[in-house]
Amino acid sequence: MREVQGNILRAYGDRYRAVRHLVLTVDDRFAARRALGLMVDGDRSTPDVTSGDRPPKEAGYQWCLNVGFTFAGLAAFGVPAASLDTFPPEFRDGMAARASRLGDVGDSAPAGWVGGLAETRRVHLVVTIHGWTRSDVDGVAEEVMAAAGGRAFSRLSDETFDGEVLYDPVTRRRLVHFGYADGISQPRFVDVHDPSASPDQLPMAPVGVVLLGYPSAIPHVSWNVPQPKVLGHNGTFNAFRVLGQDVAGFEGFLAAVEAKHGLDRELTAAKLCGRWRSGVPLSLAPTAAQAEAFRDDVHLNDFDYVDGDPDGVICPIGAHIRRTNPRGAHIVQRSSNRSRSLIRRGIPYGPRWDPGDAATRDTPRGLLGNFLCASLAAQFEAMQYDWINLGFQDPRITGTNDPLLGANDPATSSFTWPRQGADPLVLRGFKRFVVTRGGAYTFLPSLPAMRWIAAQTE
């Protein structure tokens, strides 16, 4: 944990409510290395990168700092070609080059990405600052930009990627703009998490799901560790995504379903997601009354689809959480039930959606997401490509996309809602509710790796 960057194996916690992602390009390689060195071993005149073993609420630390390098960024820092060649192809390609695999087409295509992220070759670093308050973040951001005489980096755009945690005013759970409680289900790691603290019928995951240099979740398969070992070991890959959310469109669709089929909006929202907006899973609380009465926050993940719901009558097979995490359910790719899991760290951006507030109704809002894994291709891309889109994991949803995250088009979209003793209801004509506004594949090296990068001389 001491060598691994923070927020990977364990989240920073609810105290850190504000975030900023700085998308930077390296202006001066030598100054950039100096700045990086100070971020790892400095005297705190420069903000230091947070390690995984720092107590999240240590006195004096009202902020946390992470540094992610794109492939172009590693080259900009002078990492030798022999090392660069050992990175996996998808990382070398970069997120924009993989757009069609990720569903980043049409309004989500890289050409329209914001905040400098469309300039893929100039995106070198994504520096992420979490703070207790916005002013904490502002202060650290200024110090990062001023490091090494202020000549090291510059921002690619004036547009900022600032986010702030949204809370449900009643339950105090973290929310996304669509109104769902967020961050409930994450892999729990052997020797890191206490299994009794968050019971889950899924087995504990090996740390190799997210860290390089350890056995992966697939027997006999280990991911290549970029070389030299000090560079790759204990590093992780990150898919940084700026995901715009069309809340008005989503709520409009719920209203349309209610008008056409007489179905309660909250029930439709639960069927599309697999959880009620409160976070309570359909599998544990199939009815609104049961969900309302559910008070057991500890057991929100303590379920499986194996027994009792093979046909998705309770939780539809195409529901978001079942598509992205089929748990122990029978799926087509029988060896992949647990091999695609990844860590999600996301904080919303933009104002809370309020249909009555004309001033903010059309203001961009969404999620600043980090999707961490040891293999972008085998985990993030595989999930995005043929589970979220295409639906290859179950023949009954093949040819459809995730109703919340998928690259849907009203002309072809469909969602099947199985019903006990009746024909399934098929909802059609819904639009894409989540649009990619930007992104980058980054590598989050260990702290020793950052020392190694800072010490390069080329």
Place this chain on the structure above:
Amino acid sequence: MGPASGVGKAWARFRFYLGNPMQRPSVLFGSLLTAFWSRVEGPVEVPRKSSLAPSDNLQTPMNLVMPLKFPQVAFRGQLGKMLFDQTDQILVGLNNVGTVHFARFDVVEGNLCMFSIFDGDFVGYIRDFIGVIGQAFDGIMEFVKDPAPTPCGSNVDAFIDWVRRHDALQMPELATDVTSDLVALRRRTLVLLHQNPNVQMGIYRGYPGYSVAQIRDGLGIGW
């Protein structure tokens, strides 16, 4: 297969076509000219395209052509025994991949071929079968020339790259996938064929647009 040596292939074709006087003038000239174009213009790249259309991601062929180390019958016999010994693992493994319509191993003129039809993404398919029959492929690598590094489960990217290089070229269905300069289409197509001795020229699908799981589900035989 990787691009062949331009001079070597041209010479091989020269000798071949000398045996057929009726074809000699035009084919010989064409082969020499193609070798020249190949050298001057460089490789023709046909990218594997990703698509969000389900039908573009179903029933994709893979034609893996792996030259054997030795052509002798005794060597092929050893290969056959090794594959026979691994049969259960291979069949169970491919069943667990879940997206394979069929896969068969053939020996064709000194090459071990694995021809298969699968659903989904090429790289995902290779990665999934490394997970379930990687150890069988480690055994296969002992029989082929210039093998991928083993164990393939510890050299995933290198193995995927090796498979990609040994997967016979599938001729693009669209002319614009060969070149956007349609005036140069014929020339570029010949260069493409020159660089890829192993080519899948076409494919017929009896039930287009269905995944293997959809077919099995429809037949009620489990998926």
